[in-house]
Amino acid sequence: xxxxxxxxxxxxxxxxxxxxxxxxxxxxxxxxxxxxxxxxxxxxxxxxxxxxxxxxxxxxxxxxxxxxxxxxxxxxxxxxxxxxxxxxxxxxxxxxxxxxxxxxxxxxxxxxxxxxxxxxxxxxxxxxxxxxxxxxxxxxxxxxxxxxxxxxxxxxxxxxxxxxxxxxxxxxxxxxxxxxxxxxxxxxxxxxxxxxxxxxxxxxxxxxxxxxxxxxxxxxxxxxxxxxxxxxxxxxxxxxxxxxxxxxxxxxxxxxxxxxxxxxxxxxxxxxxxxxxxxxxxxxxxxxxxxxxxxxxxxxxxxxxxxxxxxxxxxxxxxxxxxxxxxxxxxxxxxxxxxxxxxxxxxxxxxxxxxxxxxxxxxxxxxxxxxxxxxxxxxxxxxxxxxxxxxxxxxxxxxxxxxxxxxxxxxxxxxxxxxxxxxxxxxxxxxxxxxxxxxxxxxxxxxxxxxxxxxxxxxxxxxxxxxxxxx
Ligand SMILES: Cc1cc2nc3c(=O)[nH]c(=O)nc-3n(C[C@H](O)[C@H](O)[C@H](O)COP(=O)(O)OP(=O)(O)OC[C@H]3O[C@@H](n4cnc5c(N)ncnc54)[C@H](O)[C@@H]3O)c2cc1C
Numbered sequence: 001x002x003x004x005x006x007x008x009x010x011x012x013x014x015x016x017x018x019x020x021x022x023x024x025x026x027x028x029x030x031x032x033x034x035x036x037x038x039x040x041x042x043x044x045x046x047x048x049x050x051x052x053x054x055x056x057x058x059x060x061x062x063x064x065x066x067x068x069x070x071x072x073x074x075x076x077x078x079x080x081x082x083x084x085x086x087x088x089x090x091x092x093x094x095x096x097x098x099x100x101x102x103x104x105x106x107x108x109x110x111x112x113x114x115x116x117x118x119x120x121x122x123x124x125x126x127x128x129x130x131x132x133x134x135x136x137x138x139x140x141x142x143x144x145x146x147x148x149x150x151x152x153x154x155x156x157x158x159x160x161x162x163x164x165x166x167x168x169x170x171x172x173x174x175x176x177x178x179x180x181x182x183x184x185x186x187x188x189x190x191x192x193x194x195x196x197x198x199x200x201x202x203x204x205x206x207x208x209x210x211x212x213x214x215x216x217x218x219x220x221x222x223x224x225x226x227x228x229x230x231x232x233x234x235x236x237x238x239x240x241x242x243x244x245x246x247x248x249x250x251x252x253x254x255x256x257x258x259x260x261x262x263x264x265x266x267x268x269x270x271x272x273x274x275x276x277x278x279x280x281x282x283x284x285x286x287x288x289x290x291x292x293x294x295x296x297x298x299x300x301x302x303x304x305x306x307x308x309x310x311x312x313x314x315x316x317x318x319x320x321x322x323x324x325x326x327x328x329x330x331x332x333x334x335x336x337x338x339x340x341x342x343x344x345x346x347x348x349x350x351x352x353x354x355x356x357x358x359x360x361x362x363x364x365x366x367x368x369x370x371x372x373x374x375x376x377x378x379x380x381x382x383x384x385x386x387x388x389x390x391x392x393x394x395x396x397x398x399x400x401x402x403x404x405x406x407x408x409x410x411x412x413x414x415x416x417x418x419x420x421x422x423x424x425x426x427x428x429x430x431x432x433x434x435x436x437x438x439x440x441x442x443x444x445x446x447x448x449x450x451x452x453x454x455x456x457x458x459x460x461x462x463x464x465x466x467x468x469x470x471x
Contacts, residue, residue: 003029004087006176008036008094008109009071010102011126012244013056014204015063017164019123020093025067025168028091032176033064033071036078037186045363048333049243050186051193052202052367056243057183059203068170072179075186078105082112090176092118096125098279099371100286126244128156128252128272131280141284143386148280149273161249192330196367199332200239207240215254222264229325229336230409235268238368239334241275248272278376281386288385289375291356297384301465302354311452312347313361315415318444318451320427321401322346324414331414333367338404344381345395350458352465355382383466391466394459401427417448 005028007021013035015021024031035057042050061071074081092113096106106122113120124130134152135141142148187193214235218225225233240246251272255265285293292298311317315326325339335343340362347358359378363369379385383392405411408426412419418429420440425432430444430451437443444450 005091005093006032006034009033010097012095013060014245015167017247017250019164020095022165022167024093030172030174031069031170032174033069036074036076036081038077046369047188047364048367049369050188051196052239052243054183054187055202067167068173070173070175072177073181074179075181079108082109088118092120095123098125098127098131126247127279128248128276131283145277145387148277152276195331196333204245207245210237219264219268220262223267227338228404229339230405242368242370275373278372281376282372292384293379293386294384296469299469303352308351308452309353309357316449318449319397320411320415320418321397324411327414329365341381342395342397342400346397348382349394349462350453352462394462398427417442
C-alpha cells in the first residue's frame, strides 16, 4: 500500500463516521484532506451556503489538525483538478454524493484516475441506504412514500452499518497541493451572510451538541410541536446534515439508543425517510431536476409576474404568515417546514408562478439547500411530483396562520410592523377597523402592504388553471 493519500472532501465535513477519511487514516502514513470549491456550482446559485461551507472549513481544519491531517482548499473545477494531478504514488479516497451530476462526476474522475494509473477507493455517502438497493419486487423504483419507507427501513435494519472505526492520529502532516486559498476566499461578496452568525454555530462539535439537546429535550414532543413555527419543535439539524457535519447513520444509532421509545422518534425517523425518498426520486427520475415529474403539468398556464415574484421574495405579499416565512429565511438561512409548504403553495397556487422560480430562490437562500429535498418538495407542493399534494388542495394562508400560529407570535417576530395587532386580526390585518389601525400606528397599505391577491379570487383562478390541463 502506498504511504500517501488524499481524501476528496465533498458533503462530508466531519471527522467521525466519515468512511473515506477514516479508512485513509488507517491505510496510509500521511494523509491530506482536499476540498475543491467549484465556483460554477455556487455563484448566484447557492450564495447562503458559501457562508456555511467557509465556516465549516475553518472548524474542520482545526479538528483535522488534531490528527495531523492538513485541509487544503482548492478553488477549481473538479475534472480539471484531477486531470492535472501528476503524482502516481498517491491514493485518492472519497465518499459518494447521491445527485445525478455528482455521480456522473465520479465516473469522470474514475476515468481520469484509471488513465493515470492512480489508485482510488470510494465509500457510501450520507444516506441510510444507497438508492439502488431500494426497489419494488419487480425492480422498478417506488413513487409513493409509505411503501418506499416501509421497505427501506426494513432493509436498513437488516444491514445496519457496523460502527465505523475511529480516525487514526497520523505521525506526520503533509501538504500535497500547497494550496494557498483560505476559507474566507469563498465567502459571498454581499455581506448579508453576517446575520447568519447570530443564529448558527458551524462545527461538527456543535452538531452533536444540538443533536443531544434535541434528543433529550424535544424529540418526545416532536410529533406535535414540529408543526408550530413559533416553537423550537423540530431538530434544526438540516444544515448540519446537508453539509455533512452529521452523518444520518449517526442520528439513526443515537435515536435507537434512546431508552424511552416514544412516538416522536418514529415521526422524526420518518422525516429522514422523506430525505431518502427524495434522493431515490432524483436519481431514478433525473429529468425532474429540470422539469415536472408529471408531464401533464408542462401545459400549466403559469403567470409571469415579476412584480408578484419580487413581493413574494421580499416578504411583502400582505399575507403575514407568508411574509414571516420569507423574511425568516432571508434573515437566518432557514425556514420552518410548515411555513415552507405555505409559502410554496402561495407562490404556485395564489400567484400561479412556476415552482422552478421558488426552487431557485430557496436554493440561493437556504443553508440546508439540497437538490434532492428542494426539487422533490417543490414538486410535492406544486402537485406535479411523486406522491404529491394534489394541486386542487389549496392552502388558505389565513387559516394556516390561525391554526399554526394562533397567537401570532411567529408573525410578530418576523414582521415587526404588525407587533401591535390584536391576535384576532394578525393573519388578516386588512380587516381591522381603520380607526384602530391609526391608533396603533400601523396602516395597511402604508406601513404594511395590502394583500397582493384576494384569497378567494386567487383560489378560483388556480382551480381554473388546473382544470385547463384536462382539456
Ligand atoms: C418547498 C420546500 C423546500 C424544501 N427544501 C429543502 C432543502 O433544500 N433541504 C432540506 O434539507 N429540506 C428541505 N425541505 C424539507 C424540510 O422543510 C426541511 O428539511 C426541514 O424544515 C429542516 O428542518 P429540521 O432540520 O428542523 O427538520 P426536522 O423536522 O428536524 O427533520 C429531520 C431531518 O429530516 C429531513 N427532512 C425533514 N423534512 C423533510 C422533508 N419534507 N423532505 C425531505 N427531508 C426532510 C431533514 O434532513 C431534516 O433535518 C423543503 C420543504 C419544502 C416544503
